[in-house]
Ligand SMILES: Nc1ncnc2c1ncn2[C@@H]1O[C@H](COP(=O)(O)OP(=O)(O)OP(=O)(O)O)[C@@H](O)[C@H]1O
C-alpha cells in the first residue's frame with residue numbers, strides 16, 4: 001500500500017518535472033502583456049491569441065513556418081529517395097564492404113553537423129543557391145540521410161524476405177515485389193521515421209541560421225529575432241516550435257524507443 | 266536473397282554514397298582548407314585563436330558545461346529508467362511524458378526555461394507574490410554569468426536527460442528477469458542486485474549513452490546562444506559568431522574543426538572502450 | 548504440368564558449395580521428395596529451380612525448354628514456403644486471388660478459381676479473415692491454395708509441414724498427397740523427415756553435402772541403398788554397420804572380424820568375388836534381426852546390453868564380443884539386461900559396402 005503510494009507520488013513528480021515547462025510556455029504565449037508585467041498575476045486572468053497572431057503576421061513567423069515546412073518536406077523526400085535503396089541493399093543483399101558501409105554510416109551520426117555549414121555557404125554562393133530553402137534542405141538531407149538508411153534497413157529487415165519472394169514467385173518482378181508487397185508492409189514504420197526526420201529538420205537551427213539571411217526557417221528566425229523581441233513573443237515562438245513536434249511524437253510513440261535507439265547507435 | 270553476385274546492391278548504395286561525399290565529405294575537406302588558410306600561413310587562424318585568450322575561455326566553458334551536465338543526466342536517467350522499469354500501472358503514460366523533450370528543439374527548450382527565469386518569469390513572479398523577494402532576481406545578463414551558467418545546466422539536464430534515459434531503459438529491458446529472480450533466491454538485497462547484476466549488464470548502454478551525450482554536449486549551441494549569447498562563449502557559438510557576425514569563414518572553420526576533432530576523439534574512445542563490452546554481451 | 552530436368556547444377560556461396568553438380572529428372576506429374584540432413588542444400592536446390600536463386604553453373608529445363616536464365620515469374624511455377632509467406636496485409640481471399648490479379652485475369656474467372664481452390668482445401672469460411680486471425684494449419688492451407696490456384700507447371704514446397712503439430716502433420720501429409728494426385732501437378736517437396744518422404748514421394752532424392760546420393764522410389768531407397776550414407780540416413784533405428792574382412796574358409800567365403808564370423812550369403816557371392824579389396828562394411832537393419840529362426844537366418848549369441856521400449860516395438864542393444872548390434876523386436880518379448888540370447892540375422896537382407904567409396908556392392 002505504502003509502496004503503491006510512493007510509486008504514484010514519484011510518478012506525479014516526474015511527470016510534473018517534464019510537463020510543467022511545456023505547459024508554462026504555452027500559458028505564457030497566451031498571456032496578455034498587461035498580465036505578464038503584473039507581478040501579482042502569476043497566471044493570466046484571461047487568454048489572448050495576440051502574441052501568436054503578431055508573431056505569425058507581423059514578425060513574419062508565418063513565412064518562417066512555411067519555410068520550415070518546405071525545408072523539412074524537401075529533406076524528407078530527398079533523403080528517402082536517396083536512402084531507401086541503400087537501406088534496402090543493406091537488408092536484402094550480401095556484398096563485400098557491407099559492414100564497412102554500415103559502420104561509416106553509423107560514424108557520420110557522431111559527426112558534428114555544424115562543420116559542414118560554413119563551407120556549404122561558400123559553395124552555395126558560388127553555385128548561386130545561397131540563402132535559399134533548397135540549400136538548407138540539401139544540408140539537412142545530409143544530416144537525415146544516414147538516419148534514414150539505418151532506420152529503413154532496420155524496418156525492412158523486420159519484414160520477412162519470403163513475403164517478397166512469394167510475390168516474385170506469383171508473378172511480380174523484383175522491383176514490383178518490393179513496391180507491392182514490402183512497401184505496404186513497411187509503411188507504418190516508414191511513416192514514423194519520416195515524422196522523426198521531420199522533427200530533426202524542424203528543430204535544426206545552426207545550419208539554417210548560417211546558410212540563410214532572409215529565407216529563414218522558424219528556429220533560425222527565432223534565434224535571430226528573439227533577442228530583440230519582447231518576452232511574450234519569445235514565448236509564442238517557443239510554443240509554436242514545440243507544438244508540432246509534440247503532436248508528431250505522440251503519433252509515433254510506439255516507435256519512439258527503437259527510433260532513438262537507431263539514431264543514437 | 267537473389268542475384269547476389271551482381272552490381273545491383275552497389276547501384277542501390279550509389280546515390281547515398283554520392284550524396285554523402287558531396288554534402289558531407291566535400292564540405293569536410295573544405296573546412297580543413299578554410300581553417301588552414303590565412304594571411305599568416307597555414308596555422309595563422311589557430312595562432313590567432315589561441316593567442317586571443319577567448320579560445321581558452323570558450324574551451325573551458327564547453328568542457329565545464331559538459332562535465333557538469335553529463336554526469337547529472339546520467340544519474341537522473343538511471344534513476345528514471347529504474348523507476349519506469351518497475352512497470353507500475355500507467356507507466357506507459359509516464360514514459361511518454363518523459364520522452365516529450367526528445368521532440369523539442371534546443372530553441373524551444375531554451376525559451377521554456379526563459380519563461381521561468383525571465384525577470385518577469387514564473388519564478389520571480391511566484392517569489393514576489395509570496396513576498397519572499399522585493400525585486401526580481403536577474404538570471405540573465407553578463408553580470409550574472411554564474412546564474413546564467415546554472416540556468417543553462419538546468420535546461421540541458423531537463424532537455425537531454427530523456428535521451429540518456431531512453432538508451433538506458435532499452436538496456437534495462439534486455440536484463441533477463443530470471444537473473445533477478447535467481448538473485449532473489451540467493452537473498453540479494455536491492456542494492457546488491459543493482460550493483461552485482463543490473464549495473465554490469467547495463468554497462469554497455471551506460472557507456473554508449475555517456476559518450477554520445479558527451480559528443481552532443483560538446484556541440485551545444487542553441488540553449489547557450491539564446492539564454493546567454495556570448496556572455497558564456499562556447500565552441501559552436503564562436504564558430505557561429507565568426508561566421509555570421511565577423512564574416513570570417515576561416516576562423517569559423519577553425520572552431521568547427523576543433524569541435525570535430527574532439528568529437529572524433531570521443532568517438533574513437535567510444536569504439537575502443539565499447540568493443541570488448543559489446544562482444545561479451547552479444 | 549511439366550517435366551523438370553537439372554543438368555550439373557552448381558551453386559556456390561563464396562567457398563560454400565551448397566550444390567555441387569546436381570543431375571535430376573523429375574518426370575511429369577510425379578511427386579518427388581528432396582530428403583537430406585540439415586544444410587545439405589535442399590532449400591538451395593528448390594530455390595534454384597524456382598529462380599529465386601541464380602545457379603553458379605549448370606542448366607535447368609522445364610519440358611525441354613531452358614529456363615536457367617528466367618526470373619521466377621516467367622517459369623510458371625509456384626511455391627509453398629516454410630513460413631508460408633501468406634501476405635499479412637491481405638485477406639485470405641486476396642492472398643489467393645493476388646497471383647491472378649497480377650496476371651490480369653477477369654474478375655469472374657478469379658472468383659471462380661478462388662472458390663474452387665478454397666473448396667478444395669476446405670478454407671471456405673476463412674476467406675474474409677486476415678492471416679493473423681488464422682491458426683498455423685489454416686495458414687498452411689491458404690499457402691497451398693494460393694500455390695495451386697493457377698495450376699502451375701511445377702509446384703515447389705519447402706518443408707511445408709514442419710511448423711505443424713504432430714497430429715496435424717500426419718493429417719496434412721495424406722491430404723497434400725491426395726491433392727497432388729488429383730491435380731497431377733509435378734511437385735518437388737523438401738523435407739528432412741524420412742517418414743514424410745517415404746509416405747509421400749513417388750520418388751525420393753537423398754541429398755548430402757550438395758550432391759544427390761541416390762534417386763529412386765521409396766522401396767529402392769530402403770531396400771537397395773546406393774551407399775553407406777543413404778543406408779545410414781534412411782531407417783530408424785539406424786542400420787548396423789560392421790567392418791569385416793573377406794576370407795575364404797573351406798572353399799566358402801566368410802566375413803571375419805576379430806570377434807565375429809558371418810558366412811557370405813549366396814546373393815552376394817558373385818559380387819564379393821568380383822570385389823578386389825578384402826575389407827568391407829556389412830550393413831543390416833535392426834528390423835532384419837529376429838529372435839526366432841527364419842529362412843536364411845544366421846545365428847549369433849549376444850548379451851542384452853540395453854533396451855528401449857517404444858510401445859509397439861522394442862529396440863534391443865546386444866553385445867556380441869564387444870561389438871554392439873541393434874535389433875528391433877516385437878514388444879511382447881521381454882528381455883532383461885544382462886540376459887544371454889541367441890538372435891538371427893536375416894542374411895537375405897544383408898548389404899555389403901565398399902569402405903573406401905561407400906558404394907553398395909550388392
Ligand atoms: N545465402 C546464403 N549465403 C551463404 N551460404 C548459404 C546461403 N544459403 C545457404 N547457404 C549454405 O548452403 C548450404 C545449404 O543450405 P540449405 O539452406 O540449402 O540447406 P537445407 O538442406 O535446406 O538445410 P535445412 O534442412 O536446415 O533447411 C548450407 O551450408 C548453408 O550454410
Ligand SMILES: [Mg+2]
Pocket residue numbers: 589590591
Ligand atoms: Mg532448408
